[in-house]
Amino acid sequence: MTSINTFYGSIPIFSVTTILFFCVVFLLYLYGIQKPRDVPPGPNIYFPLLGNIPQLTGKDTMCLFRDWRTKYGDVFSVYLGHQLLVIINGYETIKEALVRRGSEFSERPANYLLDKIKNGEGVIFTSGPSWRKQRKLSLNFLQDLGFGRTSFEQNIKEEVQILLEMVLSTKGNPFDIKKMLRLCVSNVMCGIVFGKRFNHDDMKFLTIIHNFDEDSKALGNASVLMNCFPFLHYLPGDIFNSRMLMSHHEIFLEFFDEIYTAHEATLDRENIRDFMDMYILEMKEGLESGKENSYSKMQLAALVGDLFGAGTETTMTTMLWTILYLVYYPEIQEKCYQELENVIGLDQFPTMANKLELPYIEATIMESLRISNATPFAIPHAVLKDTIFKGKRIPRECSVLINLHSIFHDSRVFYKSEQFQPERFLDVDGKVHRPEEFIPFSTGRRMCLGEKVARMELFIFITAMIQKFRFLPQEGLPPPSLKGDLGITYTPQKFKIRAVPRNT
Numbered sequence: 161m162t163s164i165n166t167f168y169g170s171i172p173i174f175s176v177t178t179i180l181f182f183c184v185v186f187l188l189y190l191y192g193i194q195k196p197r198d199v200p201p202g203p204n205i206y207f208p209l210l211g212n213i214p215q216l217t218g219k220d221t222m223c224l225f226r227d228w229r230t231k232y233g234d235v236f237s238v239y240l241g242h243q244l245l246v247i248i249n250g251y252e253t254i255k256e257a258l259v260r261r262g263s264e265f266s267e268r269p270a271n272y273l274l275d276k277i278k279n280g281e282g283v284i285f286t287s288g289p290s291w292r293k294q295r296k297l298s299l300n301f302l303q304d305l306g307f308g309r310t311s312f313e314q315n316i317k318e319e320v321q322i323l324l325e326m327v328l329s330t331k332g333n334p335f336d337i338k339k340m341l342r343l344c345v346s347n348v349m350c351g352i353v354f355g356k357r358f359n360h361d362d363m364k365f366l367t368i369i370h371n372f373d374e375d376s377k378a379l380g381n382a383s384v385l386m387n388c389f390p391f392l393h394y395l396p397g398d399i400f401n402s403r404m405l406m407s408h409h410e411i412f413l414e415f416f417d418e419i420y421t422a423h424e425a426t427l428d429r430e431n432i433r434d435f436m437d438m439y440i441l442e443m444k445e446g447l448e449s450g451k452e453n454s455y456s457k458m459q460l461a462a463l464v465g466d467l468f469g470a471g472t473e474t475t476m477t478t479m480l481w482t483i484l485y486l487v488y489y490p491e492i493q494e495k496c497y498q499e500l501e502n503v504i505g506l507d508q509f510p511t512m513a514n515k516l517e518l519p520y521i522e523a524t525i526m527e528s529l530r531i532s533n534a535t536p537f538a539i540p541h542a543v544l545k546d547t548i549f550k551g552k553r554i555p556r557e558c559s560v561l562i563n564l565h566s567i568f569h570d571s572r573v574f575y576k577s578e579q580f581q582p583e584r585f586l587d588v589d590g591k592v593h594r595p596e597e598f599i600p601f602s603t604g605r606r607m608c609l610g611e612k613v614a615r616m617e618l619f620i621f622i623t624a625m626i627q628k629f630r631f632l633p634q635e636g637l638p639p640p641s642l643k644g645d646l647g648i649t650y651t652p653q654k655f656k657i658r659a660v661p662r663n664t
């Protein structure tokens with residue numbers, strides 16, 4: 161028998177392996193029985209230190225969660241490292257948590273990396289009174305600026321016209337539309353927040369856009385890993401990109417600071433130009449009145465970052481998916497085009513006033529929001545205190561994932577859910593019908609605060625593109641894959657398509 165030599169003599173390898181094997185089994189067992197029995201059920205095998213991370217690594221998380229939902233029910237849990245993650249599935253259960261018990265489920269969990277970057281400021285990753293104040297203020301400002309009303313349309317129209325010219329310049333050759341969409345959608349947000357747009361060759365603007373793109377790819381994994389193992393941040397090198405994220409934040413703050421200084425110097429109380437003016441004014445009035453308020457320049461920087469982060473990636477990704485599905489289903493693209501041709505013709509620029517007259521296009525966008533589902537797990541929620549939900553305890557410090565994907569890909573809710581069928585959102589009279597379960601912007605107190613502007617952008621961008629171009633796969637190739645990558649959003653893999661002008 162093979163053996164190894166030790167200080168005490170020789171031990172057969174066989175017994176070393178056996179001892180190691182039993183140690184591992186014992187550790188697994190120990191770790192397994194340490195999971196409290198009163199928390200939601202979940203896979204029974206836990207790896208010491210890693211929890212269920214090995215089972216999740218390299219898998220299609222959405223499929224895995226679907227299987228675990230079948231096995232463990234609408235509320236199940238997994239361990240990420242030593243941290244419990246509760247996943248809530250299905251429309252009724254999600255509604256129960258976010259709406260009926262919204263006051264308990266509207267917190268955000270602590271997150272090592274994000275807390276380090278955001279310093280507890282802004283709206284997306286904050287909780288309690290500070291979040292409530294910043295959210296209310298943002299909603300009021302956006303409302304006053306005409307959020308979701310026609311005054312935004314001019315802003316959007318300007319960007320769409322630039323996009324159409326860029327697409328035209330590709331002359332029917334294969335191209336990557338993502339970069340163009342990103343610049344234009346980001347500029348819509350710049351108009352709202354800074355009252356200005358940037359040229360597409362402005363290096364500072366390009367750097368910020370590029371960094372946001374990199375961050376959205378890195379943030380998902382980095383924030384989960386750093387949260388479980390904060391020491392990773394201090395390892396040499398930057399394998400998990402945490403230092404890159406922090407340095408991008410510094411660059412963003414410099415960019416913000418320049419615009420802030422210019423706004424402060426030219427602020428005119430009688431002529432408020434944008435979100436930033438509104439915030440600065442509110443801050444100054446608070447200071448002048450001597451009343452305590454939580455508005456500050458750093459809060460504003462965090463808010464602006466949040467609006468960009470939450471508003472650009474999601475909207476652009478949904479547009480990308482919509483174009484991809486139109487390429488995949490040319491008959492649906494043609495039906496959209498026919499509707500447009502019949503209702504507003506080919507020369508008039510589409511506006512929100514046309515939305516009611518174009519139900520098939522609206523239904524196509526809704527179907528894209530449903531099937532592609534750019535934010536399948538919303539943004540992690542948390543509970544105020546240990547909470548009993550569906551007979552199980554959800555501990556205060558754990559993260560709660562809202563599995564929106566479990567609603568949209570359930571054929572009991574959306575018939576033949578894996579098929580792209582805009583008709584599911586039309587009633588017998590051909591008018592748009594919005595089922596209660598259609599909640600791509602989530603629901604309850606934390607629901608997306610940019611839904612109106614997102615829907616406006618989606619409608620105008622998509623309609624104008626369908627009006628001017630026929631989108632096709634590359635010559636001789638099948639349409640690009642409908643498989644996506646899950647990061648902070650669920651995005652299509654890199655693809656190229658052709659856009660052939662309709663008037664040729």
Ligand code: HEM
Nearest residue numbers: 284470471474475478535538539601602606608609610614
């Ligand atoms: C198609 C586009 C969009 C989709 C699918 C989308 C979806 C979502 C979802 C699912 C959430 C999480 C809600 C939750 O935690 O339960 C969210 C939050 C948020 N969204 Fe959007 N969103 C979109 C566009 C926008 C835009 C354009 C803006 C900004 C103008 C925006 C700003 C925000 C903010 C600030 C939050 C955090 C709200 C909070 O924590 O209180 N979103 N969004």
